[in-house]
Amino acid sequence: MTEDGRPGAGAAGGVPVAGAVAGEAVAGEAVGGEGGPAAAGRQAASRTWAHLRDAVAEAVVGAEQPLRLLAVALLADGHALIEDVPGVGKTLLARAFARALGLGFGRIQGTPDLLPSDITGSSVLEDGRLRFVPGPVFTNLLLVDEINRATPRAQSALLEAMQERQVSIEGATRPLPDPFLVLATQNPVELAGTFALPEAQLDRFLVRVRLGYPGPGDEGRIARRYQREAEPLARVGQVLDAAGVRALREATRQLTVAPEVEAYAVALVRATRERPEVELGASPRASVALYRAAQAGALLDGRDFVLPDDVKAVAVAVLAHRLVIDVDRALRGTTSEQVVDGILAAVPVPPILAGPGAAGT
Amino acid sequence: MSGLAWAGLGLVLVGAWAGTPGLLLVGSLGLLVEGSRAVWARFGLGGLEYERHLATDRAVCGDVIALDLTVRNRKALPLAWLRAVDLVSDGVTVRERDTVPTERAGQLALANAWSLAGFERVVRHYHVLANRRGVYALGPVRLTVSDVFARSAASRELPGRARYLVRPRMVSLRMADAPRAWLGPQPARRGLLEQSQLFAGIRPYQPGDPLRSVHWPSTARTGRPQVKRYDPALQHEVLIALDIATPASDLAVGSFDDDLVEGLCVAAASLARHLLADEVACGLAVAAFTGVVRRFAYLPPGSGPRQLGRLGDLLARLSSVPSAPFEELLSGLPTVLRPGATVLVLSSRDPTRRLATERRLGRLGFAVQHVAFGPRAAEAARRARSAGVAAFVARLEPDWQTGEALEVAG
Structure with missing residues (x-):
């Protein structure tokens, strides 16, 4: 089921993409290999990103960079944590993103009485037989709103789903649809009745996205938008489908990453473990995440090769939430974002030279 | 134009009329001085x-x-x-x-x-x-x-x-006796004290269960009433009730011992850091001004990664004089704290007048521990113990600025 109740794409394949221009190659076609088809695929990816950006902008004002990170998470086959203060549009962004993608959509509201079975599903007795009723996790795009209000027991139910794209219920392992993306929102202010996400779960989010307060001009546009209509989401059109997402993901995986760029990404992650301000640095999972996120960013820009700038562009979003800052440094105002910025300034950026075997050739 | 400018102009005109180069020069200098001032006055702050x-x-x-x-x-x-x-x-x-x-x-x-x-x-x-x-x-x-x-x-x-x-500084803790006593008797051992936030599952409804405990989604799914059950409270909660007043405050309104106040803040911060490192939910309550219109400063117990920073911020903002009687703060704690929490009363004053309030908190289900600080700490702890309140002595030697550890002994 899509965000507005239309039949979802699920794992079965495509719905005509309403937002694409007639005659253009849809992102699901002719991707991979060398030469013309690959170039066409990259251009389609770049156009798709432009369409997605414009579609979501119909509902969400001033969120291009956060939306780009969500797109990166989608293409890199990861999950996204949207963290910010109340009222800045976290849930609206997630819903608009889901609507524009036309994927099956499920939503879980994090509450203290949430049971694991409320997430994964359970069996019910019907006519003397047990029938499995799938939970909301059996969808393409799962929005977990206020994840830190759910108990640790409920949060752990998501762990297997996020990492392995499957859930184990009552002895049976059931695969989740493809694509599968978890968008979780949380309020950073730790009120009574919230449960901080453990490091193991934070590590499973590819990126952490922060929206921030809108500028004065944008805030005025937001107010006028709601004056114009009660539900801005109605204006968000579909620009992609499940097949298109899978094709783009495959194209992402095939992007060229030069050894120098790969070494640069690894160097950044390793540097997080050597900083004195950091009590616990990023894991090797972060290296994979940074690698894939940089590929996704390059594809969105229409390139078939990854630059160090692509790594830098996603480094804070990929690494900051994985770091545990030393208590004494945290007391002095050091944040994980500052640490990552310091690492980016300290680790030398490798020069990428044009020539045989170099990235881009 | 200023007086000097007029004078300069006058001298120039007189000098020109009289053909006196000296007057011309002096007048020109005067105009130059005033002219330069006018230029910097007009353009100096721009850009x-x-x-x-x-x-x-x-x-x-x-x-x-x-x-x-x-x-x-x-x-x-x-x-x-x-x-x-x-x-x-x-x-x-x-x-x-x-x-x-x-x-x-x-x-x-x-x-x-x-x-x-x-x-x-x-x-x-x-x-x-x-x-x-x-x-x-x-x-x-x-x-x-x-x-x-x-x-x-x-x-x-x-x-x-x-x-x-x-x-404030946060130093390490050296505890000689029974620090676990600070955490009070574990609520789980005192019988069923379910923590309403730790939703553990459901069970079939039994006669006598309150209607508000019914878990409606499960009831609809199974066709039979199901009620929520909770895990017992396992996380310890400790509230540091800081008495910011010093013995000097008892002698004259508005007076305070600056070093003692700073020492109390270092002690409170160090205790909090130690408790949070042990994954104990820790909070702070003080009757002091913090720059807002509120008589009491209160930070609920929490154990999140930012709790220590928030505690430090609150301690940084505290005034050195109390905003209300400390007894009033203690009396109000049952309205904000969960039964079973531990209250660490950190004070440098003679506790005699507050012991009745501390004992009352104990009867209401809170584990009250008196932590005496300052030059009269030993005597204060003795008085608290003789009144039936568990007490410790905390020392920060040689002073709050250079002391490396907070020593706590029973």
């Missing part, structure tokens, strides 16, 4: 930028914070003399430059002077010594430009402040 940059807005007592003052002259007109006077909070100490008192209460002046060529930028690096806890501000700044003859030509005040907060 002038002043920035303050603090390396951090959070520090711990004893830290040194880098401060950069940057002035930019974005015009061709040089500034032979530029004076900047920053108004800073009382207590701001800059290593390289002295602050001087001003006529504004609670504010000092930090003065700097520069000479700037056209399109020049100058950065001065200073170090602010975070000697005492508190909230400090730098700004606004008054900029004054002078002409080439060092005569003040124009002045302007720029609003805007840079603020920083100094948290």
Whole structure:
């Protein structure tokens, strides 16, 4: 089921993409290999990103960079944590993103009485037989709103789903649809009745996205938008489908990453473990995440090769939430974002030279 | 035109009429001096930028914070003399430059002077010594430009402040006896004390279960009433009730022992850090002013990664004088704390007048531990014990500024 109740794409394949221009190659076609088809695929990816950006902008004002990170998470086959203060549009962004993608959509509201079975599903007795009723996790795009209000027991139910794209219920392992993306929102202010996400779960989010307060001009546009209509989401059109997402993901995986760029990404992650301000640095999972996120960013820009700038562009979003800052440094105002910025300034950026075997050739 | 300008003009005219070169020269000089002042008065402050940059807005007592003052002259007109006077909070100490008192209460002046060529930028690096806890501000700044003859030509005040907060020191804890007693008897062992936040599952409804415990989604799914069940409370909650008043406060309203207050804040911060490191949910309650219209400062117990920072911020903002009687704070705790929590009463005063309130808290289900601090701590702890309240003595030697550990003994 899509965000507005239309039949979802699920794992079965495509719905005509309403937002694409007639005659253009849809992102699901002719991707991979060398030469013309690959170039066409990259251009389609770049156009798709432009369409997605414009579609979501119909509902969400001033969120291009956060939306780009969500797109990166989608293409890199990861999950996204949207963290910010109340009222800045976290849930609206997630819903608009889901609507524009036309994927099956499920939503879980994090509450203290949430049971694991409320997430994964359970069996019910019907006519003397047990029938499995799938939970909301059996969808393409799962929005977990206020994840830190759910108990640790409920949060752990998501762990297997996020990492392995499957859930184990009552002895049976059931695969989740493809694509599968978890968008979780949380309020950073730790009120009574919230449960901080453990490091193991934070590590499973590819990126952490922060929206921030809108500028004065944008805030005025937001107010006028709601004056114009009660539900801005109605204006968000579909620009992609499940097949298109899978094709783009495959194209992402095939992007060229030069050894120098790969070494640069690894160097950044390793540097997080050597900083004195950091009590616990990023894991090797972060290296994979940074690698894939940089590929996704390059594809969105229409390139078939990854630059160090692509790594830098996603480094804070990929690494900051994985770091545990030393208590004494945290007391002095050091944040994980500052640490990552310091690492980016300290680790030398490798020069990428044009020539045989170099990235881009 | 100023008087000097008129005089200069007059001398020029007289000199020209009388053919006296001397008068002409003097008059011309006068016009030149006034002319230069007029130019700097008109254009001196234009294109002038002043920035303050603090390396951090959070520090711990004893830290040194880098401060950069940057002035930019974005015009061709040089500034032979530029004076900047920053108004800073009382207590701001800059290593390289002295602050001087001003006529504004609670504010000092930090003065700097520069000479700037056209399109020049100058950065001065200073170090602010975070000697005492508190909230400090730098700004606004008054900029004054002078002409080439060092005569003040124009002045302007720029609003805007840079603020920083100094948290109290946190030292390690050395505990001689039974620190586990601080955590009180574990609520789980005292019978069923379910924590409503730890939803553990459902069970079939039994007669007598309250209607509000019914878990409706499960009831609809199974067709039979199901109620929620909760895990017993496992996480310890400790509230540090800090008595900011000192024995001097008992003698005269508004008086306080500064070193003792700072020592209490270091002790409270150190206790909190130790408890949070043990994954104990820790909070703070103080009857002190914090710059807002509220008689009590209260931070609910929590164990999240930012809790220690919030505790430090609250301690930094506390006034050195109480805002209300400490007994009133203690009496109000049952309305905000969950039964079974531990209350650490940290005080430097004779507890005799408050022991009845502390015992009452104990009868209401809170585990009250009295932590005596200061020169009369041993006697205070003895009195608390004799009244049936568990007590400890906390020492920070040699003083709150250099002590390396908070020693706690039963």
